[in-house]
Amino acid sequence: MSDLSWNAPILHVDMDAFYASVATRERPDLADVPVIVGGGSRGVVLSANYLARQYGVRSALPMTRARRLCPSAVVIAPDFETYLSVSASVLENFRRVTPLVEVVSLDEAFLDVRGSTRRLGSPAAIADQLRAVIHDEQGITCSVGLAASVSVAKLASRRAKPDGVVVVPPAQVTAFLHPLDVGELWGVGEKTQTMLHRLGLVTVGDVAHIPVRTLQRAVGHHLGTQLHHLAWGNDRRVIVPRAGPLEPERSMGADETFTRDTDDREVIVRELLRLTRRVASRMRAAGVAGRTVTIRIRFADFTTITRSRTLSEATDVTVEIYRTATQLYDALGLQRARLRLVGVRVEGLVPRASVQRQLVLGEPEHGWAEADRAVDRATRRFGAAAVGPASLLGSS
DNA sequence: TCTGGGGTCCTAGGACCC
DNA sequence: TCTGGGGTCCTAGGACCC
Secondary structure (H helix, E strand, O other): OHHHHOOOOEEEEEEOOHHHHHHHOOOHHHOOOOEEEEOOOOOEEEEEOHHHHOOOOOOOOEHHHHHHHOOOOEEEOOOHHHHHHHHHHHHHHHHOOOOOEEEEEOOEEEEEOOOOHHHHOOHHHHHHHHHHHHHHHHOOOEEEEEEOOHHHHHHHHHHHOOOOEEEOOHHHHHHHHOOOEHHHOOOOOHHHHHHHHHOOOOEHHHHHOOOHHHHHHHHOHHHHHHHHHHHOOOOOOOOOOEOOOOOOOOEEEEEEEEEEEEOOHHHHHHHHHHHHHHHHHHHHHHOEEEEEEEEEEEEOOOOEEEEEEEEEEEEOOHHHHHHHHHHHHHHOOOOOOOEEEEEEEEEOOEEHHHOOOOOOOOOHHHHHHHHHHHHHHHHHHHOHHHOOOHHHOOOO
């Protein structure tokens, strides 16, 4: 009955410890063992099963700390191909419920089920069906939050974990929200949480009851407005059906942490070239070009700077992006600074077809675009190791 | 051997233009 | 012989999300 009063019942479906669950679903030997999915020596935890979490292991924790907290954990390298395929199967399960699916990431999506209740039953019944189907077909569990808005549904699913459902009827939204810590709100990370706590704003209810202007002064105009609305459950966001992270992007980039910090210009510049090739070929595959080239430098002490330059016209040409990146790097005039990470990003992406190249006759540049396409073709046929500048031979 | 890699959005100051 | 005021673009930094 109460379901009928819901303007738009929203489900937020969130896989439980997704990477770890997928990694262990056919490994009964790991069922009762702490499991961590994570990268190499300088990496972070990508996913941890609930046994590992009992030791304090969390996503984004440095692997070194995670191993210290839980020496008995089995550490597994991520296998994104498998995650992608499981994720695609789960998405099919969603689409059988409703076409109004907004994919957030590989392991998370919002479903607007207002059009599905006649066929499938109440929103709560739909949540149960989905969890059963995903468990039976994919061998993993998920949690579901059900509410009348996107933001509350998301908070509800978090409270449902693991392997549960939490329903927040419209009349109970503020009673549900106000006791929560401000850090639970979308847009409040570690920094903002700390700042709000220092101001004596600990719960969502605290934030709800101070004047918007005060909030805006504390955290900025935009975020202040947003938090005020979220604290009262005012969330007009609607589900935008989309396939997820494969949307037309505004920027593309790549960065990589060195195995060891380095101050060697040769090594750094070679890395800039490797990253640029990766980014540029992704851009060409996506049919986009961009005008602003940004490099990112992270020093050994973790301080991070960016330097960018906007070109007169958009490009997807490896050599142009690379030249800009190295010029930006050299302009820093670093001497003995040890770098932990470098990155290259191209912003202001537009469809390549919309770029009118002002080709100057005799300009030596205009052969490079064709060279890139030849490299792309060869890479598709023979693999990435087959083609590359001499400075990268043997390194890829 | 503390702290990945892919992104998005906001803020703020200066340049520049009308 | 002080100050305008928008709007837009560019750059840099920072916070956040998954």
